[in-house]
Amino acid sequence: MTLKELDFQSLRQQIVGIDTPIQTPFGERLMLYADYTASGRSLHFIENYLLELQKLYANSHTEDDLSGRFTTQLLHQAEAIIKRAVNAGPDGRIIACGSGATGAIDRVQQLLGVKLPAASRSLLEELLIGFLGNEQYRALHQHIEAHRPVVFVGPYEHHSNEISWRESLATVVEVRMDVDGSIDLTHLEQLLAAQAYRGRLRIGSFSAASNVTGMRSPVADIARLL
Template identity: 25%
Template sequence: MRDLHTDFVGLQTPWTTAVGRTGPRTYLDSAATTLAMRSALARREQLLLHYGSPHTALNAASNLCVEALRRAQETVLRFFGFPPDEYHCVFVGSGATAALNRAAAMLSRLHRDRPGVALSMMEHHSNDLPHRQACETVCHIPLMPDGGVDLAALERELAQHRAGYVALTACSNVTGALTPITEVAALVHRHGVHLLVDGSQLAVHRRLEAPTAIDAFVFCGHKAYAPGTPGVLIVRKALHDAAGPIELGGGMVHRVSQHGFELATDMAQRTHAGTPDVLGAFQIAMVLSRLQAHGFDQVIAHEQALTRRLLDRFQAMPDALIVYGDPDPSKRVGVVSFNLRGLEHPLVAWALAHCFNITVRHGCFCAQPYVRELLGVGQALDEPGEEAAQPGMVRASIGAYTTAQDIDTLVGALSDISAHPDHYARWFRASLAEDAQGRGRHRLVGQLDAICSMD
């Protein structure tokens, strides 16, 4: 089997920059979406040779797919340390967003006397907006100066008996800051409410703290080396049954008449309304199996070493660069957001992509309240129709395929952009003008046409 660091699709794909250089890109956007693990894709292709609808129980292909789904569920639970007799694993729609919407709908039903939720200020919109819709009241817990959750403020909120559950990210997608899950869980349960953890940024980068103290846990395949696969909701079986079905469909019922319906007795069946994404679930499980076989602690150590290298390089550039979050790599995953002094974040991201072939992210990363807080620009929204420039940052994020050379390439590029800001600003403005004329889009359409061709 190929080395883990090279077991990913797209690492060697040639891209041509605006300055005419062609070569593989430096991919530092894993917090947005990861590259696909090649060996897991190969296992998925093998399963596809035998694929059949899991709802057709009297043929071999169907039974094989039912078993594949069951094994995928067991593999996911075992990887994170959730006991299969207490927890169930559900594969849900469009990534973590779908799983978090289901979790919000479910948990909000369980405490009718406490129709609120407590969130942190650093949540991704996917772990914020669904709760605003499901709950009557939402409290955003402030953060400490180091970016961590203010546990004293959380306890004060829980003492008001307004929140039926707490929803927190395991680590920030902006700063990589880790949440002390063990401490939070003890506090939450002391007040008799439930804990939902969004593990999208943690799942394949760090071990999960205190899994059996968590009531519901969410992550997504596309941030776990399996793009194109569903979201994952792990939930206590007792809570899932107490809340009742959130979605209804053909695959989850035993009997239906004009006067009512009876749910299937098998939990794996009644939690998936419609035909489950067996192939996607299986691909996620194969990724986790591969990480385990390689040695997950080695993966973690590799990423921590690169995070330290990146932060050390950035700290050596204080006059050129601002880094957000705790500089201690042991307190964060490999997600580092920054700004070059005096330069707008879109310009920096464009220059990295189009002049140096480095893929990063810029903006607010679907965490606008947190980014605004870190930038000190306030929380007020612009007036309707007002076109104000969105504040933001540039973000580099690390995966299992990231190398020391990738880090050094990024730092070298940023040093050059910082040293020649006017030069890159002129290129950036020229590129915007070209895009306005549609020429940049035409080149991309041509590339896509070649990919789509069936000749």
């Protein structure tokens, strides 16, 4: 089966568990899954393909044996496909995170130097207060608040692209929604020019689309403003 052969009904029949019965207060019913905005269901043709790959799967980046060469070639092919999809070019780099969008955002925050777990923050505050005293620590805290990085997010972000920023060293500023339900580009432009954020590291972190409504963001326009 090829993707071109898949219509909606054919794709539906490929869902793992599509005909699974469950017990309800009204007797046995077929399960109705309605949480695709959180996690999609597995598909038979994808799982079958993965099982085929498992036959020769091994650790990548070793070419001492057939299985190692096979997996390394698959990895390089996958990287090339991803680069083409995002227009990364030959000099682009891919960093594998392994835990979806949440892992990717977490890695970006680490690379930008704004990642600070709650326990680390509490320990650091305790050490600084013990060394500086309350009055000098308050002055230091005010200085940090006025100069810490600022991240601009959209009005319909996935939790992984908002809550994690609020727990970081960055100040989170939400760009409002326009009358059409999209990101207000005029508001974003005003925020980028605001005196309060000048001289600070400014980060834009916007979803390409809402995972709830499907509203697509004007990615190219946002990139030009940033």
